[in-house]
Amino acid sequence: MTSKRNPERMPAAPDPAAGRFATLTFERDVAAPLPVLWQAWTAPAARAVWAAPTPSVAVEFLEADTSVGGREVSLCKVEGQPDIRCECGWLELQPAERSVNYEVVSSGGVRQSAALVTADFSGTGESSRLVVTVQLSSLAGDMEAGYRQGFDAGLRNLAGAAERTMVLQRMIQAPRTVVWNTWMNPETLPQWWGPEGFSCRTKRIDLRTGGEWVFDMIAPDGTVFPNHHLYTKVRPEERIGYTLLWGENGPKHADAWASFEEQDGATKVTLGMVFSTEAEFQEAKGFGAVELGLQTLAKLERCVKSRRDATA
Missing domain, CATH: 3.30.530.20 (START domain)
Incomplete structure (x- = not known):
């Protein structure tokens, strides 16, 4: 090792x-x-x-x-x-x-x-x-x-x-292929990413190894939070590794990953983040990052369900 x-x-x-x-x-x-x-x-x-x-x-x-x-x-x-x-x-x-x-x-x-x-x-x-x-x-x-x-x-x-690591998980009642395609889709990802009431405004999006997603996350009160995700590794239907930056080419604040595990027809989604410093981790916990992250995964599940219902 x-x-x-x-x-x-x-x-x-x-x-x-x-x-x-x-x-x-x-x-x-x-x-x-x-x-x-x-x-x-x-x-x-x-x-x-x-x-x-x-x-x-x-x-x-x-x-x-x-x-x-x-x-x-x-x-x-x-x-x-x-x-x-x-x-x-x-x-x-x-x-x-x-x-x-x-x-x-x-x-x-x-x-x-x-x-x-x-x-x-x-x-x-x-x-x-x-x-x-x-x-x-x-x-x-x-x-x-x-x-x-x-x-x-x-x-x-x-x-x-x-x-200084945060781990969030959710079991989604859908096959892994469906969940993966909802996440790694440049049209659907901005639709559900972020907590309740937040929306995303994309500048550039390229969901592959070496790609990036440059976007603004917009809070319900109109506050804009610039984001930049750099995709370091994409293993189809298994795992995504990416770096989170504060704004386009801004300072790094976390190394993150998402993994997808199929279990009896459902998909266990794990979202993890290693924050760059202990102070950033504590600050994130303080403003409710765990709860907000779980809201994001709940929105993913709703998006998956709506896509399945639309094609049923």
């Missing part, structure tokens, strides 16, 4: 005689509800926020599919050093309970380590606990110290991200 080892501690050259094994355990208490911590741990848009163990490390994601059988491939980049490739494959995902993944780290085409990572989640109310067990095989030099440092930093970053 990209954030879990420190590339600055990687050995300079492989040691053919090395064959070290270790079992490492990390524990972290997080001031966030269990469902929020789970989303921060698994959602690709959230993982990209906390992935780099230190500010000197840049992480580039080449693949990101958090599903059983899916994998995450990333490059850790440190100035003046070779890129480090990390492949993470998801073996087990029990929501808000446990995840299991393998991790293979390579540098210069040479495998440095392989590990099995098990994360166990627990919690009640507004607090959660995460216990991570790493079964490490160092293939080129002793990687234990680097893993300890990297995991400590990664879990610290994860906790900070989870504590």
Whole structure:
């Protein structure tokens, strides 16, 4: 897992005689509800926020599919050093309970380590606990110290991200295809986006990876709130990752995602946001962002129903 080892501690050259094994355990208490911590741990848009163990490390994601059988491939980049490739494959995902993944780290085409990572989640109310067990095989030099440092930093970053993350969910009684097509449609998206009484005025809209939506959200009293969404990843009928800016090309205030999970003919929609700062998160909570966001998802459901009724 990209954030879990420190590339600055990687050995300079492989040691053919090395064959070290270790079992490492990390524990972290997080001031966030269990469902929020789970989303921060698994959602690709959230993982990209906390992935780099230190500010000197840049992480580039080449693949990101958090599903059983899916994998995450990333490059850790440190100035003046070779890129480090990390492949993470998801073996087990029990929501808000446990995840299991393998991790293979390579540098210069040479495998440095392989590990099995098990994360166990627990919690009640507004607090959660995460216990991570790493079964490490160092293939080129002793990687234990680097893993300890990297995991400590990664879990610290994860906790900070989870504590400024907001997660909203709604079960919509319609197939996933219908819900997805209502969301990712340049005509219907502006019709339902925003809380009750709000409307949207679109300037530009391009709903695809690398696309954007520049629009004004207009409150019932006429107040205009400029918005700019930059779409970083679109996986049809599965997930949207995007960045929220305050106005066109303005400052970023959140990294966000929406996921769509079909359940017995209905669709579970999850909308998540990692705010850029704790202050912005607290301000959003203070003005009722949770309630307003749930109103937005309710408007989505009404739009889905009206479209289905119109074609019935």
